[in-house]
Amino acid sequence: MGDDGKIVRGPFRSVAGQVELTMEPWESDALRAVPELLESVGRAGADPGADRLDQAPYPDDPQAAAEFRRLMADEIAQGRAADRSAFSLTVEQAPHGVTLSAGEAEAWLRVLAEARLVLAARLGIDEDGWEDDLPENDPPVALLHYLGWLQQSLTETLEDHFT
Secondary structure: OOOOOOOEEOOEEEEOOEEEEOOOHHHHHHHOHHHHHHHOOOOOOOOHHHHHHOOOOOOOOHHHHHHHHHHHHHHHHHHHHHHHHHHHHHHHHHHHOEEEOHHHHHHHHHHHHHHHHHHHHHOOOOOOOHHHOOOOOOHHHHHHHHHHHHHHHHHHHHHOOOO
8 A cells, every 4th residue: 555545556556446657767668669569560470469469259260250350350450549549648648647547547458468469479478387488688578577567457456446
């Protein structure tokens, strides 16, 4: 708990149905790379990050998967773009302190999850236990660890509102 009695987890603080976010400038600088990472995702089949993000919704039914993609691709792309925009805007404000709405906090969770999926795929991680096989001081591995910690911290902060 913080000095003011509010629950603090990492850079997140639970406050009356919202989440206060304050980061050190170096943290904000590191997170500015996340939208760029996600924008760098190439085409499925050529980029393992794309393969991980765009897994078939119906793996046993290629026709249903194709129909789903036809119907939902634009909506999914628009949702991802909106999430990344909200993330980028609040990352810029984080060194000065910013209050995330519930929607912004959820956007953060989705962006963090996407970034972790892309990084893990590009690092060849596809099962638990990978921590012992990769050097922690490698920048993509360090970023993967940091994003996981942020995602867990934010999830726990949001759970405070419901418990």
